[in-house]
Amino acid sequence: MKIRFNPSLKQFAVTLLALASLAVANAADVSGAWTWTTPGRNGGPDHTTTLTLKADGTALTGKVSNPGRDGKVIDTPIADGKVDGDNITFAVVRQVRGNSVTNNYTGAIAADKITGKISVVRDGALQSHDWVAQRAPAAN
Numbered sequence: 001m002k003i004r005f006n007p008s009l010k011q012f013a014v015t016l017l018a019l020a021s022l023a024v025a026n027a028a029d030v031s032g033a034w035t036w037t038t039p040g041r042n043g044g045p046d047h048t049t050t051l052t053l054k055a056d057g058t059a060l061t062g063k064v065s066n067p068g069r070d071g072k073v074i075d076t077p078i079a080d081g082k083v084d085g086d087n088i089t090f091a092v093v094r095q096v097r098g099n100s101v102t103n104n105y106t107g108a109i110a111a112d113k114i115t116g117k118i119s120v121v122r123d124g125a126l127q128s129h130d131w132v133a134q135r136a137p138a139a140n
Contacts, residue, residue, distance in 0.1 A: 028086040028109035030055045033136035051114075051133055055083045064092050078105075086110065105131070 034051040053062040060081025068074045081090035092103045107116030112135035119128035 030060065030083060030088055030109055030114075032138075034114055034133035035136050036131055036133040049133075050136065053078075053081075053088075058083050060088055060090055062090075088114070088116075107131070107133075
């Protein structure tokens with residue numbers, strides 16, 4: 001039994017593969033370091049947070065590094081990281097006064113910027129705020 005492809009079916013398959021390759025090539029490159037600054041508490045100095053990410057297909061790993069109350073940098077790994085085209089999601093779980101607190105991050109990548117929301121349940125209420133990170137310059 002010989003299988004023959006219709007020329008239009010063959011062209012459709014080639015076009016579909018080309019589009020799939022283009023979609024993968026055009027997906028945002030999220031891997032690397034990203035930074036953003038937040039105001040300090042009670043008028044204190046601003047705090048710079050560094051997010052270091054590594055994408056592997058749709059999986060996203062990395063860490064969030066920010067200064068603690070004593071100014072010493074604390075690294076916290078991200079959990080449940082996912083990449084979906086230009087969108088990312090991940091969680092950061094920290095221990096605060098003996099309680100586990102989870103911040104859920106969503107973001108959309110455009111060029112060298114991530115824009116999104118951070119949400120957390122605090123005192124039984126869902127709270128969220130915007131975050132915008134810039135790609136950090138590459139280290140030499």
